[in-house]
Amino acid sequence: MTNTPDQSPLGKNSAYQTEYAPELLFPIPRQQKRDELGLAGTLPFFGVDIWNAYELSWLNMRGKPQVAIATFTVPADSPNIVESKSFKLYLNSFNQTRLANTDALLALLREDLSTAVGAPVHAALTLPEDFDKLKMGELDGLLLDRLDVEIDNYSPSPELLKANHEEAAVEETLVSHLLKSNCLVTGQPDWGSVQIRYVGPQIDQESLLRYLIGFREHNEFHEQCVERIFTDILRQCKPNKLAVYARYTRRGGLDINPWRANFSTAKPPNLRAARQ
Missing domain, CATH: 3.30.1130.10 (GTP cyclohydrolase I, C-terminal domain/NADPH-dependent 7-cyano-7-deazaguanine reductase, N-terminal domain)
Structure with missing residues (x-):
């Protein structure tokens, strides 16, 4: 069965799970909308979708909260996108999840998102000690x-x-x-x-x-x-x-x-x- 946007969590009351739940991710096929544009076969473009997640938190093995900013890079030729509310619910499911270290977190994020979109997703974390290294900038032109x-x-x-x-x-x-x-x-x-x-x-x-x-x-x-x-x-x-x-x-x-x-x-x- 093909997921459609109206079946997603958007616009519906949602229970916020606070323990790891990868099943919350809701993929939607890209091709549905590309058909409207007459895009079949070889795409006339390549590219990525860059997601930034500013509200990511989890627990270390002693139960102490950790925070980070996550960046995800999704290839444009992946079969699916992930509906954004489901993405938010999925990230919230880490809030009370104990993980050994950031490598364990990244491994889950990469595996779950890659499975959802149907192609490898790159994930990276910026930890609090590096927040001051992040830069702002406007689009030039x-x-x-x-x-x-x-x-x-x-x-x-x-x-x-x-x-x-x-x-x-x-x-x-x-x-x-x-x-x-x-x-x-x-x-x-x-x-x-x-x-x-x-x-x-x-x-x-x-x-x-x-x-x-x-x-x-x-x-x-x-x-x-x-x-x-x-x-x-x-x-x-x-x-x-x-x-x-x-x-x-x-x-x-x-x-x-x-x-x-x-x-x-x-x-x-x-x-x-x-x-x-």
Whole structure:
């Protein structure tokens, strides 16, 4: 039986288990939404979903609480995503769980999440003695939000996107902090910033900003929104190279930061933005 978003813990009262319960993780197949975008067979992108968990705690063998910030990197070609509330419930299940050391914790996290998404998941911990080494940073690029545009449409409209195919190709990085979508199940708002790097025909910036604002009343998970943005820009503007990276604000102690690209480039830095 295939899991669907409406079967997940989202929008439902949930008992918070405080002892290790990997069965709480709720995987959802990625392909359901990719079918809507006409993405079958070889994907037009590669990438990762970067999750940061700020509310991770467990007990040492003497019962003393431990805390850490965890970072998970999920490959975009994994068959499944993990629904975020189930992820939060799963992490909470460590609250009263005694573990010998951080290696034991990491082993469980990697095994359980890899099983859930159907591909190897990288997990890392930042312990309190290293909290001061964590850095913040904003997405770099030319700010689209400076443009004074009139908006009357708040659903994704790829036909808005246009590029100048008559001139020479350009290389640009564009950024907007006005990305907002809604949870696919509950309708609660998800806030984010998005960075678009491309090489190709120059994209009309006003049309791109209108398109991005068009997600404002759209119901879809973070990963799905980023793949929709990537696919729409690729099809409508036909850049030679394209990368889309979104940093979403946290909910329930978790933030999700999907990145998709179609050219050889380094994974973007996992720098927490001011709103996160």
